[in-house]
Amino acid sequence: MSLLGSFVLGLWLSAPVWAEDALSPLRAQDFRPVSKAQADLGQLLFYDKILSGNRNIACATCHHPAFGSSDALSLGIGEGGEGLGPQRTGGQGRGRIERRVPRNAPGLWNLGANHFRVLMHDGRISRDNLYGNGFNTPAEEWLPPGLDSVLAAQALFPLSSEREMAGGTEENEVAGAVFDRIDKGWPILAKRVRTIPAYGAGFVSAFDHIDTPEEVTIVEIANALAAFISLEFRSTDSPFDAYLAGDATALSPAAQKGRDLFFGDAGCSACHSGPFFTDQGFRALGLPAFGPGRTRRFDLIARDTGRMGESDDLADAYRFRTPSLRNVALTAPYGHNGAYPTLEAMIRHHLDPETARSNWRRSDLTLPEVPWLTAVDFMVQADRFEMARQAARRDIDLQPRTEPEIDALVAFLRSLTGSLSVSDPPYGVPEQVPSGLPVDRP
Structure with missing residues (x-):
């Protein structure tokens, strides 16, 4: 083998070791700074079923801390199901599920890190200014401006998914609006949230640019959810x-x-x-x-x-x-x-x-x-x-x-x-949420 060939082979063989040597313990600066006040709101929203079309499923239903920020299922049971984790069923009557969620619910660990630029199993949520709003998503140019991160952008899409949280087109106004266009259901959900007094006041307090509850949009809701996920599921002490x-x-x-x-x-x-x-x-x-x-x-x-x-x-x-x-x-x-x-x-x-x-x-x-x-x-x-x-x-x-x-x-x-991050998370599961809807617990 030539000297050059030996050198190139040496580089290839040593590359994985160099990869480890280049690593350092995770630090606060590896994560995007977030507002605790916004994360406080995000915790409540994460567990509140008010964000689902039929008010019967929350983000936490499929991403619960009891199951490592997932649901412990191969394929999830979304809108229309009953129960939590492996005990969740397909529901009953007219509201039962029509299809399983087609992919495994991923864990949420460290998704608030600066490192992440693409999310979802197929990468359909990514940082990209293709549509002039900073992200490449299924909403294309209809994605609203002002989202803080790719995590905030991702948080919007379970809300507009028929199988995950929106429900069937004939079941509620959110699903019907989404059927018209993917972004049409978000203003309906935002109005639901901001008209609850505790939420309205919370957004005015947590966001400097919000002076009245009427100004709250789905963007602030998504940013609050992302702030909570970033703090709650941050794991740096392995x-x-x-x-x-x-x-x-x-x-x-x-x-x-x-x-x-x-x-x-x-x-x-x-x-x-x-x-x-x-x-x-x-x-x-x-x-x-x-x-x-x-x-x-x-x-x-x-x-x-x-x-x-x-x-x-x-x-x-x-x-x-x-x-x-x-x-x-x-x-x-x-x-x-x-x-x-x-x-x-x-x-x-x-x-x-x-x-x-x-x-x-x-x-x-x-x-x-x-x-x-x-x-x-x-x-x-x-x-x-x-x-x-x-x-x-x-x-x-x-x-x-x-x-x-x-x-x-x-x-x-x-x-x-x-x-x-597992035994003593910053937030945990709230006892109740402002909507008064039940909070999922194992």
């Missing part, structure tokens, strides 16, 4: 952070071995890089397929083409955003559709997707039974051509690992879990 700060004993021997593998021969840090363990890129993993899928308007079957649905680029077919791994041990099940129940199972899939798919069983899912949806839940598996396309589309090719090495990788991933 054992790995302590290790980065100089405490050589912060990691167990197994976690230390897993760290060496993660940043070295196992190749994990090629995608899970940076302070939040994500390069924010998109990759196809060939996960088992099931569920209604996030179909495009012209899809005839229940499938999910991932990033391609946003980019319209065939090269992006079946690719999904690389998730952050901080507090990942708290957010099972794993994958864009929650296909795997444990970190070990997800790692095994990365190492050998073909074998993992063949060994996968429906019993691996946390998917509350909804009898009227059973046929749809696994419809895609009857299409052998679609299943073959998804299985063949993979962007990962990792070397096999021994059983002790897999255990060590799991130990390292567990070392990314914070302590105070």
Whole structure:
């Protein structure tokens, strides 16, 4: 090998180690500054069902601290469901759900960090001035100006989703307005909120540019939600952070071995890089397929083409955003559709997707039974051509690992879990909310 070739190979082999060496403990300056007064409002709004079309579901229903800021389900049960977490059902009567939420509810950890520029499994919310408002979103040029962050922009879209919080078009005025145009339901929700005296006064106090409750729009509501999420789900005190700060004993021997593998021969840090363990890129993993899928308007079957649905680029077919791994041990099940129940199972899939798919069983899912949806839940598996396309589309090719090495990788991933952020969060669940609607509790 030439001297130049040896040098280039050396750079490639040492890159993962350099990636670890470049990391430092998370600090306050890694996060966008937020107003505590606005976060105080955001806490109430996060747990208040007033933001849903039928006043029966809150942001916290699918992103509850009791379940690591997710819902512990493979696929969520949104508007029309009843209960919380794995005990949630599809509801009953005319208001029962018509479809499951097509993708796994992601955790909210550290999304207030400056680092994040793209959100959602397919990246359809991102920082971009394409439409002149600072963001590229499904609302395009109709997204209102004044949103503080990509997290605030993201907070708007569950409110306008029929399956998540808006409800059916014939059920309430919000859903009917959204059917007309995606942004039409937001003013209705803003009026609901600001006409509640406690909220109206709170917004006047928390926002310098708001002099009367009548001035409150969905923008202030979204910014308050983002402020709360940024403070409440900020996790900076994991054992790995302590290790980065100089405490050589912060990691167990197994976690230390897993760290060496993660940043070295196992190749994990090629995608899970940076302070939040994500390069924010998109990759196809060939996960088992099931569920209604996030179909495009012209899809005839229940499938999910991932990033391609946003980019319209065939090269992006079946690719999904690389998730952050901080507090990942708290957010099972794993994958864009929650296909795997444990970190070990997800790692095994990365190492050998073909074998993992063949060994996968429906019993691996946390998917509350909804009898009227059973046929749809696994419809895609009857299409052998679609299943073959998804299985063949993979962007990962990792070397096999021994059983002790897999255990060590799991130990390292567990070392990314914070302590105070989980056991003693800044806010917690409020006893009540200004609307008087019930607050979800396990």
